[in-house]
Amino acid sequence: MRTFTIATKSARELARNPLLPLLALILGPFFVALIWLFFPAGGSTSYPIAVVSPAAGPDQELQSAVIASMQNLRYDTGAPILAVTLADDVDSARAEVESRRAVAFVELPAGFAKMAQRATTDPSVGIPVTLGGDLSNPQYPVAAIMVHEAISKELSHLTARAPVVELKEVALGGSATRTEFESYVPGVLIFAIGLIIFTAASSVAQEVEAGTLHRLVRTPLKARELLAGITIVQAVLGVGAGAASLGVACALGFRPAGSIPLILVVWLLTSLSVIGMGLIVGAFCRTVTQAFLLANFPFGVNMFLSGSMFPVRGFVLFRIGGQDVNLLDILPPRHAVNALNSLITYGSTNIGYELTMLSLLSVGFFVLGAWVFARRHLRSAE
Incomplete structure (x- = not known):
């Protein structure tokens, strides 16, 4: 009985200062709603990457196909896994990462088409792809895996086998040695x-x-x-x-x-x-x-x-x-x-x-x- 009396008194004290219980009730739902609002695409994260635009020439068609493969990676909800933006050159792509507009940058090699062609007959041929970013960024490993998956998928379709994609990782700044x-x-x-x-x-x-x-x-x-x-x-x-x-x-x-x-x-x-x-x-x-x-x-x-x-x-x-x-x-x-x-x-x-x-x-x-x-x-x- 005395416990009930104390509980009643405590409730009345809270009622005199409603701000405290109101904050306790509102803060949780408020921040849950904020997180939902600022994580679009049905709650599925799209990892932004900057890809160096393909130059005109024999590599352009294949590079464009690989970029399309990156763009076509989807969650079950249909939301894109990678948000691809094109950069004019490597410096521009690196700048996108440094400004945190992108998680990683990708540069496909010169002679890309010839390498892919050789890979159809020579299994030992590796295709080097430059991938760079802040290695300490928790989103970077996921983006790197998805980039590798997209490139391998497109090249497998072209060569009718699983070619060796060699990711040449470029650690920006001191991210490679950061504890x-x-x-x-x-x-x-x-x-x-x-x-x-x-x-x-x-x-x-x-x-x-x-x-x-x-x-x-x-x-x-x-x-x-x-x-x-x-x-x-x-x-x-x-x-x-x-x-x-x-x-x-x-x-x-x-x-x-x-x-x-x-x-x-x-x-x-x-x-x-x-x-x-x-x-x-x-x-x-x-x-x-x-x-x-x-x-x-x-x-x-x-x-x-x-x-x-x-x-x-x-x-x-x-x-x-x-x-x-x-x-x-x-x-x-x-x-x-x-x-x-x-x-x-x-x-x-x-x-x-x-x-x-x-x-x-x-x-x-x-x-x-x-x-x-x-x-x-x-x-x-x-």
Whole structure:
């Protein structure tokens, strides 16, 4: 009986603060729906690969047939297994992989038709095919197997036997020598960036909960000035956390291929944009508890859909200057994932788009947070 009484009391306490049970009930279904939404084709993953376009000449017909064989690989649902895009040359194909628009690149050899013809009579003839990518990418092995399957299938049809397809693997950047620990470090760094949203949102809500605004509103202080002060502290905290995390990783054997100072620049810009999201969350809250609970939504979205936990392609809205603009580009950690992948794996500094987007998101989220905060709190405190 007493247990029932305590249970009734606990239920009433939850009813007084419905946000907590509501979050517990909604978060799971919400993220399940998000994963379903951003994994199209009935839940079957299509692995993007970049294939060097066949040059005009005797090899063109056979190379085109092999590419068609790759495109025709299907799941039982009818969805394509490989999403094939054609690249003008090897450098363009490699760039597709480095920008994470493709999992692997494929280059069919010169004299492809002659090799296939010789293979019909000489079983010892091997047909070399160049396959490259980030060997630490979990999607790469599946794509490699499917590429080998498609090429072997087409050549078997042509030669009436199973010819030897020799995959010449090209490991981009330092992916061939990266340990399992090094493969996980970038994702942990992104996770650490995402945590800043909780401290930023809580700092804003604390000013409201403590009644500080009622005193500050009688001064010439503006919302943007208050939030800028909070942002400075949070940015220092974020960079400090980033430097500490990266320092520990390097001490334990992590070796990024790119510049560490540039990695910290990416970290700073990402921190600022995530802090901006935290300011927006905090502007809707009146207590630290509310801020902490509500911050779980954007935090979860950032972690699930940024690509830090697993690859997420999203929906391409349009292409400008050779760069895909994606629906998920509004998420700051997504740009951090791409930038850190280029720096850490490939040592590439071609991250202008990511730095630009992080800068724009930082300014945009801060301005929006200041506007919402002023409307919801400063006016009501007057």
